[in-house]
Amino acid sequence: MSDDTQLDDRSTDESLPVQTDPVTGIDHEKAQRGVKLILEAIGEDPDRPGLTDTWQRRIPEMLETLSEGDRQAAKPAMRTFEATNEDLVVKTGIPVYSLCEHHMLPYQGTAHIAYRPDGDVVGLSKLIRYVRWQSRRLTMQEELTQDIAHGLADELGAEAVLVEISATHMCEAMRGIETETTTTTRATVGTPTNDEQQRFRDAIARTDGETR
Numbered sequence: 001m002s003d004d005t006q007l008d009d010r011s012t013d014e015s016l017p018v019q020t021d022p023v024t025g026i027d028h029e030k031a032q033r034g035v036k037l038i039l040e041a042i043g044e045d046p047d048r049p050g051l052t053d054t055w056q057r058r059i060p061e062m063l064e065t066l067s068e069g070d071r072q073a074a075k076p077a078m079r080t081f082e083a084t085n086e087d088l089v090v091k092t093g094i095p096v097y098s099l100c101e102h103h104m105l106p107y108q109g110t111a112h113i114a115y116r117p118d119g120d121v122v123g124l125s126k127l128i129r130y131v132r133w134q135s136r137r138l139t140m141q142e143e144l145t146q147d148i149a150h151g152l153a154d155e156l157g158a159e160a161v162l163v164e165i166s167a168t169h170m171c172e173a174m175r176g177i178e179t180e181t182t183t184t185t186r187a188t189v190g191t192p193t194n195d196e197q198q199r200f201r202d203a204i205a206r207t208d209g210e211t212r
């Protein structure tokens, strides 16, 4: 019997409630069966009192949240306002929490964004919401940085977007190389002027100074 066949054999799991919502959410039943299998694989007893809610409810709910970035329905409304000028908007210090696609472990850090409005500016909180939404899926930091930059350029019709993310990967800290370091990635859309790039760097440096 192949692994797939075993996973699809629901006869042993008939007691599981079916909570699948393929349009707006994850397949809860599959998540429950998968987490239960992992617990069994590591020698745990999934039916001991401390773990029953873990695979039946907590982790499926957590996965639902942490995969929101895969679902357009979860994308924040990027409401805009008419811009009075095209001066660069810079927002620094946005928290980032994502899951690396290699080990499904968290990486966390800070995103900095700058964009040159073209007719409209977006509500400032939406930049934070957008980073959170994009981050909630399995990613590589480099691709996440690009996706945020290109996604914002599309959403805002902005001609120039700069995104920088500095993050620490738990897959490097907790296992493997067992070393905690900072990785910095940057994405640029369009052609920011030298002055805009300098303002972006200065704003990041000020934020870094404040948090040190």
Ligand SMILES: Nc1nc2c(ncn2[C@@H]2O[C@H](COP(=O)(O)OP(=O)(O)OP(=O)(O)O)[C@@H](O)[C@H]2O)c(=O)[nH]1
Pocket: 100, 101, 102, 139, 140, 141, 142, 169, 171, 172, 175, 176, 177
């Ligand atoms: N470029 C990039 N690499 C990442 C990211 N997150 C994790 N990694 C790396 O992904 C790599 C996976 O390497 P593999 O050799 O396939 O897997 P592994 O044997 O578990 O590697 P180690 O982590 O070195 O033990 C590691 O070097 C991680 O540091 C990321 O966002 N971007």
Ligand SMILES: [Zn+2]
Pocket: 100, 101, 102, 103, 104, 105, 169, 171, 172
């Ligand atoms: Zn990893």
